[in-house]
Every structure is written in structure tokens, then in C-alpha cells.
Amino acid sequence: MNIYDIAKLAGVSIATVSRVVNDSPRVSEKTKQKVRAVMEENDYTPNVFARGLGLDSMKTIGIICPDVSDTYMARAVSFLEHRLREYGYDCILYCSGYQQEKKENAVELILKKRIDALILVGSTYAGHSEEDDGADYIREAAKKTPVFLINGKITGENVYSVYSTDEDAAYSAVSGMIESGRKRILYLSDSHSYSANKKLEGYERALREHGLPVLGELKLYAKNQVHYVRDILLARRALVFDAVFATDDGMAVGTVKYAHARGLKIPEDLSIIGYNNSELSVCCEPELTTVDNTGEKLCNMTVDNMMKVLNGEEVSQEIPVKCILVKRCTTDF
């Protein structure tokens, strides 16, 4: 049972059904009652399709990211904005920060706008674990508008996820380091987000499958800031490691700085892999081997998908996208 069936049964156009779903003042109360009766009889829940027909659309998409000054997110917002405008849509942008309360608040506020769909950029919106993921506010939001996650994954009706396969990427990167002789690989992260946890899983799987122990002392959490990372590594002189897998290029560059300060040779004494293939990765010396999680592809796929959803087409709710390891000079495999 879809909107076409409802329209036919109610003897109105699909445009009218859409307007009823949107409670438009342009439809008479009588027609509304008739259409609603048909919907109830047929157990039809007003869905994305009906809403997405866009007859009362403002052609505006809400975008929320935690922090647009972050390089990865800035690029994502840029890609999204371009692609959306190709389709004739505008963006409203909110930056929510990383705290649960603020994220919930941002979603609540943006839903008060007349948006056709909501995009959440960054895996911070995907919660922490598969079970208690703190993402119920997103599922609630999805009752009002289709929600698209970029690089996060939550299950729920009217929620769509396009995400990079970070577990696989981390597994390959760390495996490469192990196979080139590294035994004590530091996992360096600034986050417990969904994607960071996926990277951690890949890291641990690589260790296990290669018969290496998973050690708590080799998991280090730090601010994603070059000098900060350099300094905390320098402060932990007793910590021994021969490789670093960082979940962001900024932290990997901090590790390069640390190696310089300690007089360690890269990659001979210390092998380093970053993440995101950002501009930072080619600024340091030697330049970083880094995982390219194909942000542009994720963004374009999300927008293309969204347009299909808004047109009532069927799309997959979960689309994994492969990452690429960009080999430069901080690794020897």
C-alpha cells in the first residue's frame, strides 16, 4: 500500500495526499477527513515518500555536525552543500558539539525548521555501542523527517546510513604494520564514537589474528591536536612502542613531532599511520601514510540516496563504502 493506492482509493491526487500528510491549510477539512479515513482503513502510515513529495517543501535540508572547524567535517559540509545545490536544495547548518545533551538539543531545534530531511555528519551521532547506543533521539527525529547519517550507523525506520568500512581499513593498516615486523602498535584516538570504536575493533582483530596480545597500555586517548599529542607521548617515556595507528591525521602528525623530538627515525624506529588523508598528512616530514575514508564519495552517495528517498524510490538503508590506504613515507610496507 503506497501513496498512489491511497490517492486512488480516496479519489484525490497524490499531491493532495501529500498535503494531508503535511497537514497543509490548502486542503479542506472534509478532504482531510476522507483521506485520513482511507489511510486508517488501510493501515497506511504517512511515510517519507508522502512527506518527500515536496509540495510544501522549502527545498531545504538540515545539516548537523559536531564542529565545522574540524577539517574532515568542513570538507563533508562543503561536499554536501555542493551536491545538494545541484539538486536545487539549500542547507541549514547547525554545529552541535559532542555532548549528548547538546546533540539532542540541536536535533530538536532544527526539526522546528521546515526541512525536507536531516543529515548528521560524523559518527558521534551513531552512539557508542550496538545495544545502548544513545541514539533514540535520532530514531524519534526520523518519525518527523528522513535522517541520513554520514559515517555512522544506527538502525531504525526512516534512518539511512552511508559509512566507510573503518573496521576493515584499520584491520588492513595494522596488519600491514605487523607483517612488516612491528610488535607493539599504539592505538591513538580522540574519540569513543562509533567509527573510532570500529577502528579499535579492526586494530584488535589484526593483533589477535597475528597472535599478538591486546594491551590496555597501548590504547591511548588524547586531544586531536599536534602539539598536545607530541607532549603527552614525550611525557610517557616509559611507554614502549614501535608503531602508531592514529584515528586522525592530526594525532599522527603529533606522533611525527614526537619522533623528531626523541630522535627516532621514521619509519625505521617508528612506523605511523594516520586517518582521513587530510591536508595535514602532506604537511609533515616525512609525509603520512594514511587511510582515505573517501569523504566525498560518502557525501555524494548520501545526497543521491536522499533524493531517491524524497522521490519515493526504494533505497538501501545501509551502504558501506570501502576505504583506501594511501601509502606515503611513514610506513615500510
Add this chain to the structure above:
Amino acid sequence: MNIYDIAKLAGVSIATVSRVVNDSPRVSEKTKQKVRAVMEENDYTPNVFARGLGLDSMKTIGIICPDVSDTYMARAVSFLEHRLREYGYDCILYCSGYQQEKKENAVELILKKRIDALILVGSTYAGHSEEDDGADYIREAAKKTPVFLINGKITGENVYSVYSTDEDAAYSAVSGMIESGRKRILYLSDSHSYSANKKLEGYERALREHGLPVLGELKLYAKNQVHYVRDILLARRALVFDAVFATDDGMAVGTVKYAHARGLKIPEDLSIIGYNNSELSVCCEPELTTVDNTGEKLCNMTVDNMMKVLNGEEVSQEIPVKCILVKRCTTDF
């Protein structure tokens, strides 16, 4: 003659005058005619104040920047968004690109939205020269909504500019290099924007005032991309220079890479100054001396100013903000 006078003469509230100015459907045609007659008799032009009362406001500000994936602009948009939200305002973001036609198009499109004011981020919107500045489309836009330029300056009614004093900053930076013994300073830029031209003026003034010639061969325009800059400098082996003043950190990092490739010592053989004090400036080795043009301050002042304008308060249309030279390891003064 202000909105209070009009309201008094027409025997209505200022809220009603504002609604008439905004052509609100909530005011009867009769009242509209009465208020408009009073406005005409008294030669009262509906101004920002009336519009800014915000009675029909969507509490939404339009932001246009050429490219939000640019680090400087991403940070600016982030600062603006935060500050605006403190005041309860939302942002609509457009990325216009750098071409004149596309910039004009972006302004035209965003004006169709119900925005309370428009912010243009980046000096590309300020045109090229003082006379024929290609900024008439902005003056036109300012007839409809107050326009705020960040790091650009154009004169016009209802146009407000907050900009960093790039000419002074470039003059000081280049003077420092000259006084520490540099004779052939390369000016490296990716743009002919208003602020880039101001930097060029400061560079030339420093040379002239120190009795050095201004040479065309020492002005080089390139893409703001690390490897691109390194490669074009490597390709010009006949070009002799002992210092580089770059109008963006990315190009300065490219120069650091060039020096490494040529085996030049920094700063002994080559002194380098970047611009923006971005994250890139601490990634390379040695770390960059760079001009901090205090983006956060520009953004916050712009928003604070805007709120005053929207409240009908008098503010200065031009606010210059001083830059700071952050000395790190690529200079020896």
C-alpha cells in the same frame, strides 16, 4: 525621521510599521496604505531598523563563503554559527565559488530566503580595486537586507565591514625579514582578492621604504596546495630568493617542502612567513612563523555588530582589526 515618528504620525505601533515594511499579510490593506502614505509624505525609506525589528523574522542569517572546505573559512563559519546561535539565530550556508557570476548568483538565491541579514565571508566579495570593484551586486543586495563582510571592505549603504589590517601585517612581516638581512623576498599568493591585494601593498611598501626594488619576477601566483607550490618552485630553479612571504599557510608549507627538496636550511638559507596561523602551520618542520589574522575576533565582532544593527543601534560601518605575527622557527628575527 525614524520608525517611531512614522508610527506616531500614522497612529499605529512600531510593530505595525515594521510589518508594513515587510509587507506582512497580517496587516490590512487599509492600514498599509495609511502607513505608506505617511512614509512617503515624510520621505522615509524603510531601513534596516524597520526590517530588523524582527517581528516577521525567521531568526535566520544567510552566510555565503566561496569554499567551506578552505580551513580559514571553515573556522569562520564555525565561529559565526556558534555566536549566532548564542543570539538565537540560525544560519543558511551557501558556498559560491570564486567566479563573479557564481557569487552574484549565490547572493541572488539566498536573498529569496527569508533572512534577516547576510554575511559574506572572505575578501573575494570585496572586489579587486577601490574603484571598479565588481561589488555592485552586493550594494544591490544591501537594499534588501543588511550585508556584513568579513575580511573585505566595500563602501555602501547598509554594508558593514570587519576586516583585518592585512596591509600593516604584511608590511611588518616583510620589514622584519628585510631588517634581518633578506634582499630577495618572494611574494607568493593564490589570489587577487581584496585582502591579497592589501598584503601585496604591504609587501611593496616594506620593500620601497627599505630601499629595495619591487620586482615582477618575485611575485608568484600559485594554487594553495602544498605539493603544487613545492613543484612550481622546484621547476623555477633559476629564480633566486632568500625569503618567502606567502599569503596562506598552505603555500608556506609548500615552500618548506621546496627547501627540503633543494637541501636549503630554514631559516638560514630561506626565511618563510605564512598567513592565517592555521593547523597546517604547526605540522611542518620547522614550524611556520605566520600572521594570525584573528578570525575568531572578526567573526564575533561581526555578529555582535549585526545584532546592534538589527536592534536599530548605530554602529561603525568599518572596523579594522589588528593582526598578530606568531613567531616560530622559519624566521630569524
